[in-house]
Amino acid sequence: MWLLLALVLLLVVLGHEMRRFVRNMRTVPAPLPLPLLGNAHLFFGLSPAEACLRIGELAEKYGDTFGLFLGPSYSVMLFNPRDVERVLSTSQWLTKSQEYSFLGRWLNEGLLVSSGRKWHRRRKIITPAFHFKILEAYVEVFDRQSLRLVEELGSRRSGGQDTNPPINLGEAIHLCTLDAICETAMGVSINAQSNADSEYVQAVKTISMVLHKRMFNILYRFDLTYMLTPLARAEKKALNVLHQFTEKIIVQRREEIIRGGSSQENRTEHADADVGAKRKMAFLDILLQSTVDERPLSNLDIREEVDTFMFEGHDTTSSALMFFFYNIATHPEAQSKCFEEVRSVVGQDKSTPVTYDLLNQLHYVDLCVKETLRMYPSVPLLGRKVLEDCEINGKLIPAGTNIGISPLYLGRQEELFSEPNSFKPERFDVVTSAEKLNPYAYIPFSAGPRNCIGQKFAMLEIKAIVANVLRHYQVDFVGDSSEPPVLIAELILRTKDPLMFKLRERVY
Template structure:
């Protein structure tokens, strides 16, 4: 008898939960269907057959012109309201209606754990406060020499290519160079990864493991949605390779943390305590909250892996498109070169120092316009934690929304009909004063903006100043115009090559 009662209660609870879920879905869809929707959505495949994320982003550009505030993208049978205007995006990023990232970010869980990218509520606020010191201006100053050291290795390789009359595979070399920066600034580890292979364990190294993780995440995100179901992915043929990669990255991070903890403990016991952090790992170990508690080893591994991914892949992509735009529009590289020449003056060295960075006004304009033209992270998403009314339509709590940064940056109602033209003057102070602060979101905005944006900007400034001081850049005659492909970042579909011409024998 008692089992019958339990059975009835279980079935009743299951049905109640099922009805509640169905009611929630119907409520969300009822509201979403009131939003504008691009034509041609198939009842089963949605807009997928129209190739919304195909290389070149043509569908995105056409759609934002027709729907300049919000529209519904159907991914199969799943609707995704997409925001493309500062007015509709701002409440989402300022925390007025949402501060929770969507399930999309769970694809990074095995790699970055519950770090800053994925953590929520109180834990996110605590971690953000603790990590702020890692990107304090005093800490960032110590990284400028590292940026110079790493780009000098790249310049040496570029010298050889220029002497041989060969173009450079921009993204490939920048990935290696930015990864070199990350290893040095995160672990003080001089890997020489730009000129020789990294040490391997069981056939895998840190960079190849990062590449493996990125490939699987984008495969699950854009190509095979079935693999977003955890148990299906675990049964797939590729899972063992994926598991090997993330377990290796977690192991390497924890090993580095434990070794550094021992080193610091030994210093304290020897009467030589560490008072100033030397790298990102030191800032993590020294961080303490108001209760005197710091990060656990697991939490530090989360943040190290987050820093390793976000700190090299996105910056390399942004730099790739920047060098392409400078090669395509040589008048801007000339102006940057003149600015850098004036800053360096008669110095014996071409090395950029921290105080030079704030003087690179024109360089900054060009960097931002390049990031507007092609944003490294083209799409982000959030989940509503409060009802949100958009143009008279109220979306309920729990609705997932997309923020299409690429469409925002090419919205004619925001940036004008000339949005496809490369015009750094858009970012002059007098022109920015007329723009909504949420019109440019290469580093997102609001409380969950990119904590490492100044680190990235400083690195790019040093790189572009040193490269243009040494080389003139030009496109390779006959090469097709590069086309961006939306993966985890907006990388060129095929390798992008740029010609190099040495200037006056400078080194």
Template sequence: MLILLFLPLLIAGCWFLNYFWNNRYLKQYPGPVPLPVVGSALDFVNPKKTVYQLLKYRENYKGDYKIYLGFQPLVFISELKSIEAMLNSTTNLKKSKQYQFFKNWLGNGLLLSDGDYWRRHRKIITPAFHFQILEKYVEVFNEVSNVLVECLEEKLNQGAFDIYPYITLSALDVMCDAAMGIPMNAQINSESQYVNSVKELGRITIARGFSVLQQYDFIYRFSESYQTEKKALKLLHSYAYNVIEQKKQENKNILSEDDLSAKKKLAFLDLLLYHNSKTNTLNDDEIREEVDTLLFEGHDTTASGISFTLYTLANYPGIQEKVYQEIKSIFGDDLTRAPTPSDLNELRYLEMVIKESLRLYPPVPFYARELTSNIKLGDRILPKGMIVGIYAMGIQHDENIFPNPYKFDPERFSPENSRGRSPYAFIPFSAGARNCIGQKFAMLEMKSTISKLLRHYQLLPTTPAQKLELILETVMRSNNGIMIRLKKRLP
């Protein structure tokens, strides 16, 4: 009985000690007054409000700010000088502990690893994203986009529908083919166990990250989510190991880079296995972790980026028409010609549109890191061990950098308007040493998918116009879908 009486007092006492200890450094940052024990966690109980709450904090505190989630203080930075200092750091590259909830799934893949291990793997993987290799993926983009066009036929002239699930399955097909070299056919078989397991793991992991109680393993292990996670992981990992073994057998006769380049289709896994056959530096677990990481990071983020761009195009018909005319100037009325890498590179206005959509709706609104050394951000110093949220959505809505920041205006990314702008002002793919290794791949995929859809369909808005309800899961998406209408384009 006495234990039950004093336990709340002990917890409260620990919280206050933790608060006053950290406040030695954090008093220089504005932020909401934290409640005892829970901090500002109650502001994030409803996941539908998370995106808006973070933006509201930024507007209220005019830049960088602090919050507490339970015992954990976090500093969100969105001032240019702070972001430049953080992303230019060569020592503070460690992901925050919140990312460790992906550990069971992704292991020590590039997303979660740090230090010398991360540097070694990054060096091994970087050649897989050389432009000459990326060119080989354009055929995959086209094949998957053709299936997407067919799947959307049923939605012609049938009123508004949510296009996001279609784009997600398309992006998953691309990543399974590009990462593993195995067609998943998720668009055709959307209820497959593999597809559902990927969805479940994403949902469970992000929910755990914002739960004060489930952040603790000893509590999480008693939850229903833990049992669901175990089942999904068993299926995904088993599938990946089987594919690795299958690819090893297929690639036995690949003895040189010329043999490798001669393959009609070249998957990320092929490149890893070839490298490993020469160096023997990766075991099967490490290979599986990197393949799973690429698949996870690649399909959700790209699906988000494509979907929000389609939403903006549907709601800005003048801009959509300008994009369509650019596409038509390259492909004419030929709906079947496959795009070449050169074709996609010529779609410069479409790239401006995609970038403006990524500015307004970044798939990953912030990146969190744990400081491994003290760092000076502007005129303030944060100590080793502090969690810093690099708030991409915040700086991308900074009116001093992007005037009238909530307006959709692709001209912001014209060559003349981009000239002189800091590369750290637009960071949907992060920046610095830990930037997204697949950002060129992602841009090519987005251009390929969007241009293929616009060659076949005119995108129309809902009536009345849909107001998005932004929600943060593994990536940012719209809780009420991406609602559009489709109309067949006539030659």
């Protein structure tokens, strides 16, 4: 009986939303929806890569603004920089779209998914964590973990009978960025690069897989049906591992502070496999010292933000690095220029640590990173939710609409970028480039009030890893460089198949 009532209620909601959708097609073009299914039939049976292409086809057919009715929600896709600026540059639309709710079980109400007064207060508290003095200390972590990556790549090169086997560079980089983010976020080492099968690393992998499926598979979008699936049980198990780990570190650090600080005798070296304490100011320490309305943050408050930092800071960076190495491997002249700049700035000695000041001198590497993020933005889709009926440059948007903005499609429009499918780092050189770039066409870190608070952190980590890898190895792509990789625009941009590389040791 209850199941029947729930089904009737769902049908009523779908019918009401679809009527609003059809009325809205007067100002926002859209493919005609089918009863109950809406436009979901356009994506049935498609692989993630094919679904990515289908969005592009719809943009070509309906223009740079079009609507989609998927499940119980109506979405409007905006591919025009004027519309993007209207949405991102104002405080009117700060609420994230419905898809972000799937992150709630992990991040609760952390900075990424919170809204209103809570978001404003948290943003104010967290901003000092990315002051350049804090970032200087983080660079030491980036340097050390990227040198561990170099060692790991060396062992992979020498393993087996093949003296130089193809390497899944993205997999190795992912473990490196996970190590770096754990140490900078919580002040602990999980040793992911040497212990990829640990419970914590596997839990991160599981939760990422769950989020991808919930966002892009309509069968998992409804809580009522999702909670009955094995995927929900896998998520619950992984979340228990992640939350218990973070909670344990928070309690330990809070006790240390109460006992009188972080002196060596007060810092505990854990015996369990995943934890080894570090003696450095971490993101967690800054939160422990913060207050809201003169009250310290609770353990849950802190866990929300630490988990958010963890989520946002490892997959996005590893995606950017994988595509960076693909770009310079398929453009040897760019790789040569990057290497020569690194050697010129950091010096001949491969053991010289990279520092904050040295990384800021890597001008050409910076251009290559920016061009990579134009072509392959780590977050291919941004979302907002309209809470009241509104108008965006003449387009009527009803309350409850999810707005989709794609840095991926913006970055590939010929009207916005000359030769958009070509790797041209010089286009971002403000001194020599004649190309005038629209600031709302290039938004790999979003823009406006809700832009990525950690973008400087990310750029420093990317350049530190690039500098150390290029000082030791020349990177060659294994595959057909004339055919671009098949992209899958999920939560994080990735490729359908792993990108494989061979590494040649540099001698100089």
